[in-house]
């Protein structure tokens with residue numbers, strides 16, 4: 255059996271090596287390292303893939319979020335609502351811009367921000383909501399957009415884990431995640447569903463004026479050379495990363511299909527096993543029957559495959575898997591509202607019941623495009639044997 259990895263970037267590279275190697279060498283040969291034609295072409299190709307008017311490449315997914323918030327003109331003291339159960343980057347940039355983060359609880363089945371909790375957290379100072387499409391499943395965008403419209407709030411989608419996913423609205427209309435809110439961010443960190451070979455990120459929007467503002471912000475606030483109209487940042491995707499992304503973008507749907515296939519096998523193996531709760535596998539309004547992974551739309555792109563271990567020792571399972579050579583992860587082990595940097599006396603533990611539960615139960619199994627049947631069988635058997643002991 256091939257050695258099991260959490261993410262197998264080497265195996266994936268072998269499939270596209272010729273194209274990637276040749277195009278990296280071309281970039282080096284052209285010496286157009288920054289803002290070269292590769293970056294522009296990638297931008298256009300991603301706009302077309304997502305069906306969004308503007309993609310603005312930048313240096314990483316954290317910058318992308320920060321720049322999106324700067325572009326919206328959010329001011330110190332403005333309250334921004336986001337999920338308690340996510341990667342810290344989301345709340346970090348809110349705090350960094352001296353906006354006020356307002357963390358709220360998530361849903362037990364989808365792991366995503368709970369629209370009811372958003373409603374409860376709204377005050378006259380609330381200016382924006384940041385849903386995170388956690389682990390590759392879209393948040394409830396019907397409700398979130400409705401709340402935003404009612405209260406005149408911006409919606410900034412953190413799409414770092416959701417690229418390629420499709421959301422189906424109550425009306426039956428579909429849209430790619432990251433094209434639904436006012437502005438969105440994504441990350442091309444190597445292990446993300448569309449990853450480059452270093453750092454990279456992008457901002458998406460359908461708003462022409464906002465796109466113009468953001469294009470200046472990523473480039474030192476310049477709209478005309480050496481005229482600095484606003485305080486900006488320096489955040490660029492370089493040409494070598496862009497050329498890697500151009501090689502991988504045409505494969506994104508098949509990469510996501512491979513993840514879905516692996517998730518289907520995991521789910522089948524874990525069906526009916528006591529102490530294991532398999533993840534919710536389909537988005538809102540997906541036509542497929544309950545908890546059967548959808549074969550026809552990309553409603554879940556499985557950035558992570560995350561189980562809940564109930565009435566069994568999750569931490570002992572993590573230890574055991576590591577001992578037998580199965581890498582795994584606990585995303586995320588500590589609720590953001592309990593992180594030293596983000597504690598706030600206004601928070602009340604009763605408002606984070608689900609996140610407090612999830613941090614004790616979740617475990618993410620290896621998930622990538624190169625997982626084979628033998629590896630999945632070994633992983634599922636090992637997990638089942640352990641929790642059934």
Ligand SMILES: *Cc1c(COP(=O)(O)O)cnc(C)c1O
Pocket residue numbers: 314315316317340341343344386412414415440441442443453454455
């Ligand atoms: C990865 C990630 C980010 C940050 O992306 P970087 O490119 O690492 O800065 C932000 N939000 C979420 C939910 C992520 O998973």
